[in-house]
Amino acid sequence: MKHPLITKLVALGAVAILLLIGLGQIEDVVRDRQRYRSLTAQSVADSLAGPQTLMGPMIHSACVESWDVETGKGDERRTTEQRREFLLTAMPEQLQVRSSVSMEERARGLHKVNTFNLKAHITAQWGTLASLQAHSTVKGSRLQCGAPIVMVAVGDARGIRTAQVLHGEQALALKPGTFHPTYSRGLHAVLPESVRGQAEPMTLALDLELVGTERLAIVPLGGNTEVKMTGGWPHPSFTGRFLPSERDWGPEGFTAQWRLSSLATTAQQDILNGRRICVGGYDDSPVQYPTDGSSPSTTPRDCADSFSVAFVDPVNPYTLADRATKYGLLFIALTFVAVGLFELMKRLRVHPVQYLLVGSAICSFFLLLVSLSEHLAFGWSYLAAATACVLLLGYYASHMLGSLARGIPLGAGMALLYGLLYVLLQLEQTALAVGSIALFLVLTAVMVLTRKVNWYGLTPAPRNPNVATGAATTPGKDAP
Template sequence: MKHPLFIKLFALAAVTLLLLIGLALISDVVHDRQRYRSLTAQSVADSLAGPQTLMGPLIHSACVESWDEETGKGDERRMVERRREFLLTAMPEQLKLRSGAAMEERARGVHKVNTFNLKAHITAEWGSLASLQPQSTVKNSRMHCGAPIVMMAVGDARGIRTAQLTLGEQALPLKPGTFHPTYSRGLHAALPEAVRGKADGLTATLDLELVGTERIAIVPLGGNTEVQMTSSWPHPSFAGRFLPSEREVKPDGFSAQWRLSSLATTAQADIAGGSRVCVSGYDDASAPGEYAPGGATPRDCADSFSVAFVDPVNPYTLSDRATKYGLLFIALTFVAVGLFELMKKLRVHPVQYLLVGSALCSFFLLLVSLSEHLPFGAAYGIAAAACVLLLGYYASHILGSLARGLPLGAGVALLYGLLYVLLQLEQTALVVGSIALFLVLAAVMVLTRKVNWYGLAQGGGASPAARMPKTQPLPTPSEAA
């Protein structure tokens, strides 16, 4: 063969292409498992209750203003009744919520979903209820209003386990629904007509037990809103328009506190105007809330804040991130084998490169399959150990000795260790990976600094200076004679 190096490089390129196809198939498997996990979460939410949003308590009253209006001319004149329907609302001046969330794990097959059982004690205080007094907009109109209703809206009413409402010292019977045109899911109680326009205010307390899936959001409706939340879950994700003013996260759980003023939020005006509730999702994504249309923008949404009970060691997310390093793994391992082949003057067949790359690809498939049944760290260790042992054993044969196979196996083990560190890092993964790649490149350049690449392309390994003919000294006159 005239150019064996180019033929070898072409064969290795074909092998790499085949391995890339294998990595793409493995990545598709990971994405499929992620989709199945999402379907599992949706299945649990469909059977139990979905993510929850708490909004209220608030008082509203539906009113109708009607009046007679003359239309037509001459003999065709007649009186027509006109109507205007509107909703009066009274937001609490003080809103306090004390809650504790106990976590419960639900599963469908190998997929697990975090659900919570929230027990909340809510106190709402209203000052003057003058906002419940209807104001006429047409002279001599007739006004009719329904009974004032105190309501509490939730994201998924199926999650309500128990609820008890007390107005002052009097317990009020609760009924399903809210009679609100926008926020229909929840519970309500009818108030006596005497509270309309009451000047000395009103105080209501609500004890609520609510279950849901993965996330709880709260709308700060009070003139001053105070929320305290505790849970045994050690990995909360705080999101929404407001972060906690105080929080403490420990291995055995977290506690958080929000203190908000109506000067800092437009939630009261948003809810009074019928704005939708949109909840910022977890995993850095924005998801429509329970009442939000799919195309809602932040301007269309009422203010809220939320806590997501996320799993920081999501095996599918970590497996997907690991698979993205697959090409780098293959390239570095091929470089290591090529260096042995070059420095020790060995010959490694492209099929052997293909087998080495296939072993590297199998690691990612082992990782995602084992992590469904074992903790991610244990699954990673088992998959990495199996591949390192296999590659070390195989390399000792293709490279001619155990002394050459062991360093290659150790190098692959180092790569797996580096990958595990990168998977645990979030903010510094890029800089650590860049430095490691630079060090690998520097090591390759140092080891190959004396290689005659032109000689390799021509089938020889000598340097150009070594192959140049030596200059012969000119003969002396006596030698010439």
């Protein structure tokens, strides 16, 4: 060939394009598996209960104010009734929640979803119920109010297992629903009319067992709210508008405590204004699980204040596999550079088809990783896939490069790359820094190894046409 180096570079470019197409297909497989996992979580939530939000207890009473208005004159005078409907609400001054959470794993096929069982003891105290006294806004109007109702709202009422409300020593009869115009899911009990407007403090105690999927949120509804939660999940994720003031976790579980004042949260005003509670699908819209495998919880600015605990697995195999696949191009490039260095330094010839086979082996690692991680722990899956690929590449490189002494360093280099990738997958805050430093060290090694290479010597020198024909001319003279 006239320009063998250019021809080979073009062939290697075509190989790289084919490998990029293969990596793209593998990324599509990972995204599909993530989507299946999200559908599994949605299926469990549809069959059991979705992410939960706990709000209450709170007392409300629906009232109607009506009055007569006279219109017309003389014989055409008539009286019409006008009315105004409104809701009286009493928030607790002190709200104390003592809860424990136990975990249970549910599965659909290969995919597993964490569900929880919450057992909570809630104590709510009202200093006065004067806010339940209705006042006329029109002179001579008539006021009529329904019985005071104490309500507890949840994100998904199907998750309520047992509940009991005590008013003093008396157990109140609980019924489904809340009779609240905005937060309709939950339970309620009718209070005696005598509590309306009473000046003495009133205390209610609630025992509640609630199940849900992956996430639990609580609305700090009291003037002072204190929540203490213990659970058997070793790596909880605390999110929402407020982080716990005290927290501790380990292999056996976690303990967290929140202390909030109404001076620091707008939860009471948010509920009075009917703002939706976004965590846990509170606003009567179904919870939509994102297809990237992440949590379904968001807290936009137009939502009521709440805090939450997510019981998700931090080592999501699909998320880690997706992150690993993004390094596929770098792996292929570094491997091609290593083979090219052997080819350059040892005066070897490696065919583009051999480059293609080496790159295909690297691509197969990512497919092995995601498939094995569905059956094994991610660490063991990574070890098995990496070991298989390192052995295969080391064996093939020994024949491709002409000796075992050349194949072993290439295999060792691949093992080092896979080890570095595993470290990067475990890091979150420092992954970029570690990866950048490692890439810089690789570039340094390549530059040091090739510092004495005569790159112009890799291509044939341009031929002098005069020398090639053997002709010679003398200036000023004609050839005979």
